[in-house]
Amino acid sequence: MSLWNPYASLTSGQRRKLGVAAILIVLAIWSTLSGFGLVGPVKLPTPWAVVQAMGYLAWNGETSLLLTATLWSTGRVVAAGILVVLVGVPVGILMGAAPKINAFLSPLIDPFRSAPIVALLPILVMWLGIGETMKIAFLFIGAVVYLIPMVRDAVQAVPQSYWISARDLGATHWEGITKAIVPMAMPRIADAIIVGISMMWTYITVAEYVNAREGLGQLIQNARRFSAMDQVFAGIIVIIALALVTYQLMLRLKKKLYPWETSL
Amino acid sequence: MEAKPGAAPQPISLVLKEIVQEYPAPGGGITRVIDRISLEFDRPGINILLGPSGCGKSTLLNMMGGVRPPGLLAPTSGTILINGAECTDAHDDAVMVFQRYANRPDLTVYENVAFPFQLSLWKKKVAKTEWQRRVEDMLKAVGLADKKDLYPAQLSGGQNQRVALARALALRPALLLMDEPFGALDAQIREEMQQLLIDLYKAWPCLILFVTHDVTEALKLGDRVIVLSTQPATVADDFIIAEPRPRSSTWQRSTEAVRLEERILAQLHQVSAGRGAVRVSI
Numbered sequence: 001m002s003l004w005n006p007y008a009s010l011t012s013g014q015r016r017k018l019g020v021a022a023i024l025i026v027l028a029i030w031s032t033l034s035g036f037g038l039v040g041p042v043k044l045p046t047p048w049a050v051v052q053a054m055g056y057l058a059w060n061g062e063t064s065l066l067l068t069a070t071l072w073s074t075g076r077v078v079a080a081g082i083l084v085v086l087v088g089v090p091v092g093i094l095m096g097a098a099p100k101i102n103a104f105l106s107p108l109i110d111p112f113r114s115a116p117i118v119a120l121l122p123i124l125v126m127w128l129g130i131g132e133t134m135k136i137a138f139l140f141i142g143a144v145v146y147l148i149p150m151v152r153d154a155v156q157a158v159p160q161s162y163w164i165s166a167r168d169l170g171a172t173h174w175e176g177i178t179k180a181i182v183p184m185a186m187p188r189i190a191d192a193i194i195v196g197i198s199m200m201w202t203y204i205t206v207a208e209y210v211n212a213r214e215g216l217g218q219l220i221q222n223a224r225r226f227s228a229m230d231q232v233f234a235g236i237i238v239i240i241a242l243a244l245v246t247y248q249l250m251l252r253l254k255k256k257l258y259p260w261e262t263s264l
Numbered sequence: 265m266e267a268k269p270g271a272a273p274q275p276i277s278l279v280l281k282e283i284v285q286e287y288p289a290p291g292g293g294i295t296r297v298i299d300r301i302s303l304e305f306d307r308p309g310i311n312i313l314l315g316p317s318g319c320g321k322s323t324l325l326n327m328m329g330g331v332r333p334p335g336l337l338a339p340t341s342g343t344i345l346i347n348g349a350e351c352t353d354a355h356d357d358a359v360m361v362f363q364r365y366a367n368r369p370d371l372t373v374y375e376n377v378a379f380p381f382q383l384s385l386w387k388k389k390v391a392k393t394e395w396q397r398r399v400e401d402m403l404k405a406v407g408l409a410d411k412k413d414l415y416p417a418q419l420s421g422g423q424n425q426r427v428a429l430a431r432a433l434a435l436r437p438a439l440l441l442m443d444e445p446f447g448a449l450d451a452q453i454r455e456e457m458q459q460l461l462i463d464l465y466k467a468w469p470c471l472i473l474f475v476t477h478d479v480t481e482a483l484k485l486g487d488r489v490i491v492l493s494t495q496p497a498t499v500a501d502d503f504i505i506a507e508p509r510p511r512s513s514t515w516q517r518s519t520e521a522v523r524l525e526e527r528i529l530a531q532l533h534q535v536s537a538g539r540g541a542v543r544v545s546i
Binding site: 161164 | 417
């Protein structure tokens with residue numbers, strides 16, 4: 001079988017083998033570099049040291065720093081996530097459903113897609129202080145400026161024939177939106193929500209660097225201050241794992257909610 | 265009142281007066297696609313609008329259904345009267361059946377047929393027990409009662425058009441507008457669907473306008489055949505076929521049928537030599 005065939009189908013076994021191989025190769029390089037002292041432990045801890053650090057963070061004899069931090073971070077992502085969905089989905093639908101609303105709001109929202117959201121952090125700190133409000137607001141803004149345009153695009157991507165057909169069957173304009181266009185756009189709206197929530201895991205550390213008290217970002221920040229690189233690595237790995245689990249769970253939920261989409 | 269199979273159909277009159285449709289032509293100027301078409305229909309029947317592809321027959325049908333291209337005045341001039349009232353927007357006297365893309369992929373077969381009754385317009389008009397019975401009846405009539413929980417993607421093209429027909433007729437429309445409904449189907453399935461339409465029409469007669477470019481289909485189904493020329497569309501011929509349906513293959517080979525077919529083809533060649541395409545499938 002030639003390597004160069006974009007349409008070749010792999011068995012799930014083949015795919016898993018190749019994926020595991022890639023991870024093993026990285027681990028091998030990592031072990032070599034750190035194990036033989038090619039890179040100092042201050043810069044690159046050994047994989048084993050990261051495992052030990054993970055164990056220590058998970059249970060240090062009296063408490064689980066990792067669990068506390070994870071709960072705080074997850075709580076913030078969930079709180080901001082609910083807000084993002086409650087605001088972003090309706091606004092995106094309105095923009096997708098009415099070209100005039102879109103023309104009015106898109107100059108206010110679209111530029112932020114290419115703007116460095118992190119640069120807004122100092123402004124948010126000035127306006128909202130350094131407490132929870134600022135952190136949630138930062139996560140919210142970071143995700144909502146992506147979610148709204150994606151929801152709008154999902155609505156606009158519904159073929160016009162469904163609109164014409166619903167209108168012909170007697171739907172009012174509003175019913176055409178609520179009973180034809182939005183239900184048809186739901187799978188792609190769900191995709192947008194998944195991307196938006198996943199994005200918040202990338203912003204969480206930044207949000208938690210400021211006035212770090214609790215959370216995975218604080219845990220990493222703290223460890224860095226004491227040059228405990230093994231703990232920094234452990235923290236990053238936990239965030240990646242959480243993001244991955246969230247992503248997979250949401251993807252599964254979406255497939256369950258919209259079984260018809262796969263057969264489209 | 266509910267029309268029982270075989271019951272008297274609702275009264276209907278449809279009048280097209282001097283319909284003209286023009287589009288801005290690419291590169292400036294104006295293209296007239298429909299030129300002063302006047303037609304009258306005053307009773308149920310299967311009326312065929314026959315013409316080469318791209319002759320403007322779909323445009324004409326969409327006008328009657330109230331489906332307007334965005335940003336365009338349609339018709340440019342002329343009026344359409346349905347039961348005496350001018351038709352300017354989507355309205356509930358007419359239901360359209362399109363060639364494709366009409367079934368909702370996110371709804372099951374049952375939900376697709378029941379969809380119009382979720383709209384405020386039909387909710388007001390038809391009680392729940394009544395529409396539920398209609399939906400069940402229509403699914404049985406089109407032979408999909410055992411497939412009502414499947415999604416459209418799990419059905420064949422012919423079955424999907426059965427769903428579209430069931431949804432349209434469940435509304436008991438006075439006017440049914442069909443835009444090449446069987447055009448995308450294989451020859452054998454198309455024949456099955458033509459027979460189904462004949463059966464459904466017998467049970468629930470209404471005024472059907474059926475657009476096709478298939479001469480054989482026109483002769484098989486039409487009570488009245490209106491031949492349209494192309495660019496711009498005008499009425500080139502308009503005649504009645506008295507032969508009762510279903511029309512046997514013996515009739516289809518009879519002198520009468522062959523003459524009609526030659527008459528249509530001669531008209532089409534005369535008015536639109538070299539433009540568009542018609543199909544004769546035997």
